[in-house]
Structures are given as structure tokens and as C-alpha cells.
Amino acid sequence: MNYKHNAQLSGGQQRPSLSPSLLLILAISCGLSVANLYYNQPLLADMAQSFHVSASQIGNISMLTQLGYALGLFLFVPLGDIREKKTLIILLLGLVTLSLLFVGISKNLTLLGVASFAVGLTTVVPQIIVPLAAQLAEPQQQGRIVGIVMSGLFFGILLARTISGIIGSLLGWQAMYFIAAGLMFILALMLGKALPKTGSTSNLSYSQSLYSLWGYITKLPLLREASLMGGLLFGSFSVFWTTLAFFIKQPPYYYGTEIAGLFGLIGVAGASFAPIAGRLADKKGPRIVVGIAAGVTLLAYLVLWLLGHHLWGLILGVILLDLGVQGAQISNQARVYALVPEAKSRLNTIYMVTYFIGGSLGSFLGLRAWSLWQWKGVCLVGGLMILVSIIIWTAGWKSNQVKLSGKVL
Template sequence: MCRRDVRELGKSNMLLASTEEEINKVNAPQLSQRLVLLLAVACGLSVANLYYVQPVLADIGREFAVSVNQVGVLATLSQLGYALGLLLIIPLGDRYNRRALIVTMLVAVTVALIAMALAPTLVLLSIASFIVGVTTVVPQLIVPLAASLARPQERGRVVGTVMSGLLIGVLLARTASGVLSAHLGWRAVYWIAAGLMVLLALVLRFLLPPDRPQSDMSYTQLLRSLWSLVKSEPVLRETSVYGALGFAAFSAFWATLSFRLQTPPFHYGSEVAGLFGLVGVVGALAASFIGRLADKVNPRKTIGIGLLILLASFGIFWLMGQYLWGLIIGVILLDLGAQANQISNQARVYSLNPAARSRLNTIYMVSYFIGGSFGSFLGTYGWGFAGWFGVCGVGLLLLLLALAVYVLNSRRTQAASR
């Protein structure tokens, strides 16, 4: 980043951020409980587009007569597309009116979902899956908007509530997709999703409050400033590692669950794979509590707890994954740990720089979904190489690596404070 850009970044932040308290005085009256609920529902409905594919991978594989590894690339491509969309689109949330940007992206994802429903070949389906990922960025425009509207003392609770809606959307997307695919076929899932996006665009256009831009930087300057933020914010770097590795393990499980349930001793179809999303809602409902906890204690501690819960879930999958009740217990812990990790990471990220929340969120979430796409790939590879134990081994290794980084950074922090 050149010196001129650094000066522009500094002037922009000083001019437009002023103080976080002033921003919240202007915005706080707009954040009613009804609006928080609307934002949570919007996050859930829009993020679901990214996850409809996971329970129906086996059905798609049968239609196109391809192997597990070939059809598994659809989940990987959608998450890579999401990471690219986060990188290229989300920084605009600091520069433009986020309400207009949200509505525009909902229209774009509607077109991509229709392409998924119509795709006649696996190649075209893969391209459409990638584009769905690129355009499914609305949740990551909504979460920083909610954080900006919230008062500092309630930010963890608000972000936790909105993220609860997001995670419930992730989980129920699998349930809806599995059930609809079993009765109407997997293509119907995408037609219905497209209709929901049109409806959501209309609702948000009229009910979301307009917000003011936080920066007057050009698009090029916004993108260049991302690297400057990475270099200057050690907390951002640390949380990005925990988010990426935790979500990689989470994705390795969900990308392969439908394959596991179709093999002995289960022999279940996409409908049962989707119903596992309902089980995970138990963990998702803890998001609001975790958000409140992050307001009161150091959120880094709850990150460590979340990683340990994730590790325990994969231990249960390894030891008791041959029983349905073992999978159910593991899924509850998996989603609880994932939620604790995610909410706590974002609470730390949003506390850093109020004038750069969209860009901070961009960096964190790009890392997060690169980790998710990597986890999906490793999960399907582990399944092809060693079946269910291969998937469990992938999850355990990823989480042990995350905990090793956590312990190492804890020791460095303690040493620096002496």
C-alpha cells in the first residue's frame, strides 16, 4: 500500500469515524427488537442458498452418474465463490448505502439460483454453484450493519441474535433441502429459493433503515486497505485463523454426512440427512447467550471453549458414529462449538475499528470461508480415502491445529505482559 493511500485511509477514518459514541447516538433509535429479528431472519434466508446443496449431493451424483469426489466439488466451489464475493463485494459496505447494496445482491443471487435449477450438465451446475457463492454475500452486509446500529454495550447481544438467525438458516437449509429433494426433486429446491429471494428483496427494500457510508475511499483504495488492516491488527489475524480452522472442521462433517447416512448401518436418503439440521438448531439457539457472555468476559476465552467443544464433537463422531444417537449428540456439540467460536471471533473483530467494519468483516469472513471450502474438500477426500474415519480424522487434525495456535498465542501474550 503506497504512502498516499495510507494518508487517505487515515484522513478518511478520522473524518468519518469521529467517535463510535456519536455514530451510535445517531443510529441507536433505529435498532428496535423488531428490526433485530428482521435482520436475523434475513441472514438465515439469504445464507441458506449456500447450503441447500449439501444434503442433495448424493441425489445430484445419481442424476449425472458421477463419483462422490466429482459431485463433492459443488460444495467446495460454492464456498470458494462465497469467499471471492466477500473479498470483492463486502468492502463496498463501507463506501455505499448498505440497504441498496443488499437489495442489489438479492436480485443477483436470484438469477444464480435459477441457473442452478435449470443447469443441464454438471459443468454448468458447477459454474452456477460458484456464482451462487459469489452472490450470497447479503448476510455479511447485514451483520456489520447490525453491529453499527447497536450500542457498544449491547453489540455482543445484537450480533449474537443476528448470528443465531444466520446459523439456524444454515441448519434449516439442509433440512428444507433434504425434505424437498426427497419429495419434489433437488431442482425444486432452487426454484423455491429463488422465489424467497425475490420476496426478501422487496421486504428489505421498504423496512431496512438507510445508513450512511463510513468511508469516502475509492473501490481501489478500499481493496488496498485490506492488506493494511491485516498488517496492523493482530487480533484480526488471530481470529481469522480460529475461524478458518473451526469452520473447516464443521464443513468437513456436513459435506459428507449425506454419504455417511446412505451407507451401512443406516441406509437413509437425503430427507434424513436434511433432518439433522433440526438437531443442530439446539446449538444454534445458544448464540444469543454466547453473545451476552462475550459482552461480559474476554471473548478470547469463549473462543477456546468453542474449539474444545468442536474437538469433543469429532471425538464422539469417531467413537460412536456408527449409532444414530451418537451422530445426534455429536451434531449438537458441533453446532454449539461452531457458534461459540464464530460469535466470539466476530465480537473481537467488530470492536477494532468502527469506520472499517465491513472491511474487517471481509478479511475475517474470507479466511473463514476459504477454511470452509478447504474443509469440504478435505472431508470428501477423507471419505474417499478412509470412509467415516477419514472424515473424523480430518476434523480432529484441524481442531488440534487450531488449539495449538490458541495455546501458543496465549503463551506469547502472557510473556509480553510480564
């Protein structure tokens, strides 16, 4: 068995809690499923060549994927509080399998855009799994548990680029999506056997659940702060990753798709920090970790601006960027989940919708900046997004401090 029983559900049933094996399964599932959103980034240059379009036009594919994800978060993730999470996860995995197949058979840019939007819309399983892990964790260990599950998610984000770059170089970009569809089908079968049933944590109807989102937004200033910071930091992350393949195709690098993907491996150093960030958030308070992480992200763009045309500088910038964005993500989610424990999925919806709207904005602005001003423009846009997030964090530090168990959230 992957779980034990130690708490009561609303109907008197025993509620399962985490075991090490179930925690590992949740982390792996997050990584495999979230990867669907990022396969396209190293492949954008090849897609542009395949459909005979510009970098600016093909950049809409990344933006549509992230916008679809934001809408999927809004529509589906609130169901995690009012429906059985296991059934919801398996259903969504079936839908994303079909969406990935649709991408692989797309014959023009319009169909590719529709299919990419559908992939984003249905790839919301990680954001149901993360609140599930937090729900099953002991309250004093939520930061650590979220950090472990999110480390799996971050590895998926980073390795997705590496894998898609290599497969795209060897077999063509379409092959990556056929392989991804097969992986999602296998994952659905695996989770059908491994996941426990947890029941619901709310008696609200679906419409009431959606309506309650507005109440949380208006009444929880810390939620607004964390969400805006997360969106801006992820936007800066997307600015870099959607333009990298175009940057390294030019002098002084002349690298191909497979090398663009390999840069994802460099970011593993940042992903490995995720559990540490979770523990620091539990011990020192997540607000402090968020501020430090935002500063590291800004430093990353300074390095990329000044040293990005040197390979060692580009590598250092990638490490710092992933380290900062992922550290902020872990800490932001830890403080969001602590606000209203019985509404984790709905709070996660608000946070992650904002997060991926920021990501889609970053993809859009990054490729526009590349088209107009090349690398300096990319670094300027990414750096400005981080500066705005730091301003928001500073304002929150002064006026919206919330304390829970002695820790500043």
C-alpha cells in the first residue's frame, strides 16, 4: 500500500496520508505531466521553419499553451476541493493525451495553435496533485512536502526542454508529441492504481466554488501579493526560455535545437534547491525566502545582460534564473496554502492562473523584444518584470505582514 490512514473524512471514512512511496509517485507524476507545457520551447525555431513563419508568429504557440493552462486552472482546479481528486486527475490525463496527439498531426499554424491551447487547457494535473500532497501532509511539514513534490515538477519543466530538444533534432518536432501522448496514457493507468481516494474538502457547488474565488482575492492581500509576484517572476522565466533557441542559433554560438534543450539540464541545479527552499520557508518564514529568491532572479538577468555572449556567463545565468524562480515559487505556494487550509485548491487556482498569465505575457513580450532589440531587449524586459515583483514584495513587507505560528508569511 502507498498510504496509511490517520484522519477522518467528512463522511466518517479514514483519510489517507502520505507515505514515502506515494510522495515519490506524486513528485514523478507532477514532472511527467507538467512537461507537456514546455516541450515546445526548444522546438520553436524548428516549428517556425516547418510552417515558414517568423519567430514572432511562432512565439504565439508558447503563449497560447500558457493561456490555455491558465484557463484550465480556473475551470478545473477548483474541482479539487469539491470532487474526488483521483477521478479528476485520471480524466484530465485522458484529455491531455488526445490534445498531444492533435499537436503532432497539426498541418498548419492555426491547427497547431488550437491544439497547443488544448494541451495547456488539460495539463492542469500538477496543480491538483500539489494541493493533494499538502492536504495529506502534516501541517508542520507542508513546506517540506510541497518542496519535494514541486522539485519533481521543476525537474519535469527543465528536463522537458532537454528531451524535446534531443528528440526534435533526431526525429522531428512532431515525434515529441506522439511520445508525450503515450507517456500520459501510461501515467493515467499508473495513477489509477496508486492514488488513494480522499473525498472532498468543501460542500460548495461548482458555481459557488468559482464565485468564492473572488472573495478570496478581495479579502486576502497576501494572496494578491504572492500571485502577482509569482506571475511576474514566471513571466521573466518565460522571457528567457522562449527566446533562448533563437539566441543560440546566432553568433557566437551557432547551436541547434538539441543544444537549446541541453540547457535545461543546467537548470537542474536550481530544481535541486526546491526542497531546501521548502525547509527554509518552514523554518524562517516564506516571505524572507521569496525576497531573497527575487533578488537572485534579478542577478541572473544582470549576468545574462553582461555575460550572455560568453558560454560560462550564459550557463551561470541559467542556474541563477532557475534557482531564483523556483525558490520563490515554493515559498509563495507555502504561504498561500497556509491562508485557508480547507480551500487549498481554490487558492492554488488563483495563484497559478496569475502565474501562467504572467508566463504567457513573458512569452509574448520576450519574442517581441527579440524581434525588435535582440538579446539586450530580452534582458531588459525580463529584468523589468522582476523589478516590479520586488516593488510589490517591498510594499507587502511594509503594509500586509501576516503572521502564522510566529512566521512572517
